[in-house]
Amino acid sequence: MGRYSAWEIIKQGLTGNKGWERAWRDPEPKARYDAIVVGGGGHGLATAYYLAKEHGIRNVAVLEKGWLGGGNAGRNTTIVRSNYMIPGNTEFYEFSLKIWENLSQDLNYNVMMSQRGQIVLFHSPAGRDAAARRLNIMRLNGIDGELLDREQVMKMVPHLDYSENARFHILGAAYQPRAGTARHDAVNWGFARAADQLGVDIIQNCEVTGFLHDATGAAIGVQTTRGEIRAGKIGVAVAGHSNRVAQMAGVGRLPIEAHALQAFVSEAVKPHLDYVIAFGGIGHFYISQSDKGGMVYGGDLDMYNNYAQRGMLPVVHDVHECVMQVMPSLGRARLLRSWGGIMDMSMDGSPIIDKSPVEGLYLNCGWCYGGFKATPASGFCFAHLIAKDEPHPAGAGLRLDRFRHGAMIDEKGAGATAWHH
Amino acid sequence: MLRIPCPYCGVRDQSEFDYGGDATVNYPALDASEQEWFEAVYLRDDPKGPHTELWRHARGCRMWIIVERNTVTHEITGARPANPAHAEVLKRDFELETT
Ligand SMILES: Cc1cc2nc3c(=O)[nH]c(=O)nc-3n(C[C@H](O)[C@H](O)[C@H](O)COP(=O)(O)OP(=O)(O)OC[C@H]3O[C@@H](n4cnc5c(N)ncnc54)[C@H](O)[C@@H]3O)c2cc1C
Numbered sequence: 379m380g381r382y383s384a385w386e387i388i389k390q391g392l393t394g395n396k397g398w399e400r401a402w403r404d405p406e407p408k409a410r411y412d413a414i415v416v417g418g419g420g421h422g423l424a425t426a427y428y429l430a431k432e433h434g435i436r437n438v439a440v441l442e443k444g445w446l447g448g449g450n451a452g453r454n455t456t457i458v459r460s461n462y463m464i465p466g467n468t469e470f471y472e473f474s475l476k477i478w479e480n481l482s483q484d485l486n487y488n489v490m491m492s493q494r495g496q497i498v499l500f501h502s503p504a505g506r507d508a509a510a511r512r513l514n515i516m517r518l519n520g521i522d523g524e525l526l527d528r529e530q531v532m533k534m535v536p537h538l539d540y541s542e543n544a545r546f547h548i549l550g551a552a553y554q555p556r557a558g559t560a561r562h563d564a565v566n567w568g569f570a571r572a573a574d575q576l577g578v579d580i581i582q583n584c585e586v587t588g589f590l591h592d593a594t595g596a597a598i599g600v601q602t603t604r605g606e607i608r609a610g611k612i613g614v615a616v617a618g619h620s621n622r623v624a625q626m627a628g629v630g631r632l633p634i635e636a637h638a639l640q641a642f643v644s645e646a647v648k649p650h651l652d653y654v655i656a657f658g659g660i661g662h663f664y665i666s667q668s669d670k671g672g673m674v675y676g677g678d679l680d681m682y683n684n685y686a687q688r689g690m691l692p693v694v695h696d697v698h699e700c701v702m703q704v705m706p707s708l709g710r711a712r713l714l715r716s717w718g719g720i721m722d723m724s725m726d727g728s729p730i731i732d733k734s735p736v737e738g739l740y741l742n743c744g745w746c747y748g749g750f751k752a753t754p755a756s757g758f759c760f761a762h763l764i765a766k767d768e769p770h771p772a773g774a775g776l777r778l779d780r781f782r783h784g785a786m787i788d789e790k791g792a793g794a795t796a797w798h799h
Numbered sequence: 800m801l802r803i804p805c806p807y808c809g810v811r812d813q814s815e816f817d818y819g820g821d822a823t824v825n826y827p828a829l830d831a832s833e834q835e836w837f838e839a840v841y842l843r844d845d846p847k848g849p850h851t852e853l854w855r856h857a858r859g860c861r862m863w864i865i866v867e868r869n870t871v872t873h874e875i876t877g878a879r880p881a882n883p884a885h886a887e888v889l890k891r892d893f894e895l896e897t898t
Contacts, residue, residue, distance in 0.1 A: 619847075621843065621844075621845035622845070622847055625844075630842075631838075631842040631843060631844060631845070632842070632843075632845075633841040633842055633843070634843065634845060635820075635821075635843050635845050636845055636847070636870070681818050682818040682852070682868075683820075683821070683845065683846075683850055683852065683870045684870055685847045685870045685871045686870070686871055686872070686873060690800055690801065690813065691800045692800065692813060692814045695814075725840075725841050781837065781841045782833075782837050782841075
């Protein structure tokens with residue numbers, strides 16, 4: 379399989395585009411691999427890629443029960459940012475953003491990373507204080523961020539509702555210029571193709587239904603809908619199904635619940651929004667415009683345990699109230715599509731990349747509604763953990779036992795939200 | 800839209816209710832071990848299928864209820880008062896029919 383290049387496009391164009399090869403193979407599963415990654419979302423694919431690229435472990439399989447990107451990796455609203463302020467998260471998400479900045483070149487696949495900047499509005503003096511504090515912490519950690527006043531926001535995004543009687547009065551915003559969006563499908567396909575080129579077997583329609591253990595209890599393989607597969611090491615990156623798979627594997631229950639998050643896309647309109655706009659606190663809302671012109675947006679979880687990949691009307695209602703409060707100019711745009719994905723909501727809202735109590739089994743979960751931006755760093759750190767049996771420094775704070783010790787990474791600062799998610 | 804059969808008020812839209820999470824969690828005694836508290840506060844079965852869960856009819860009678868709901872199909876197969884003693888008192892003093 380060749381590299382993608384401008385020259386290749388011209389050559390293929392002149393020969394009727396008949397010479398393009400499939401982007402990755404469709405191999406039969408082997409009886410044994412050095413490592414298996416369960417889950418062919420962005421995180422699983424990135425993990426396999428970095429196992430092969432960084433650690434030379436190429437006899438690897440990614441086992442996906444459906445099709446690549448059929449989970450959250452292909453359902454998210456594609457926002458990439460690193461405006462986190464609690465140790466554990468801060469360094470991890472900035473590490474991720476740095477990988478994003480070169481990801482297209484590294485994968486030889488255009489992931490359409492667009493650093494258009496994210497503007498997080500605040501609507502109260504307390505919101506301003508919180509934004510200033512977050513930005514200060516980010517800057518102390520070498521992350522870009524600026525506090526914008528109302529006039530600056532008005533200049534950058536003139537068509538929000540700045541009227542005096544606006545329900546969400548806009549006082550200013552926290553701005554991260556290096557944040558933006560990337561194309562989610564391209565990220566999955568790019569990692570899949572690059573991993574495949576390094577020898578990784580990507581096996582779709584292969585659901586893991588059980589685990590094989592040796593006499594000491596260590597995990598030595600999996601049962602799947604396509605037969606038994608043995609492996610030296612097994613990484614689990616199944617997002618919304620983390621608790622299900624962990625219990626199946628003998629790890630026991632996780633501090634995680636499955637919840638649905640919805641996304642919405644409007645009909646295509648002319649260029650209307652140059653930035654990602656978001657706000658939280660009062661309401662919860664984020665919006666950007668895709669390259670095709672659709673407004674892509676979302677809000678809160680459906681807020682009850684949920685394994686159905688579609689949402690319910692109360693959240694549809696809430697989210698569109700937010701649209702109308704902040705961007706009334708979209709009032710007559712038609713909603714084209716909406717869908718849901720199953721989030722692995724951890725009890726503190728932060729992720730877990732760690733060894734499990736079962737020897738040979740590694741966990742990558744708890745991504746909540748923010749794991750797309752984490753995709754490259756998650757794969758990088760998880761591959762490091764699997765290959766070396768010790769955490770990568772950038773992901774070393776994301777431990778499973780933090781709940782037991784009360785050392786939560788509680789980004790919202792709201793305390794333990796045990797039954798909230 | 801879920802339609803939740805509140806045992807006090809009858810069938811109402813989900814938007815009248817707040818969710819209270821897994822109703823099978825038993826909180827241990829205050830002096831129980833750290834392990835027991837850790838399990839009660841943080842660990843969840845998180846089943847894919849039937850789930851016994853708490854809801855509060857916050858924009859209605861404000862009572863906590865226990866609902867049996869399937870987390871895949873959303874089918875609701877039962878709802879009962881979370882506090883049966885409370886329900887008994889209401890029934891006796893106000894002749895409220897609870898199911
Ligand atoms: C609507 C929505 C909007 C979002 N918006 C954003 C955003 O703007 N920014 C952001 O950073 N994040 C966002 N997220 C979160 C982000 O998409 C997820 O955190 C991230 O994609 C999770 O990692 P993943 O890609 O590996 O998950 P997934 O793509 O869900 O991968 C998990 C895979 O495991 C497979 N699997 C499950 N069980 C088994 C089994 N037994 N055997 C084999 N395979 C199995 C599933 O089929 C699935 O393909 C959003 C999510 C949703 C749903």
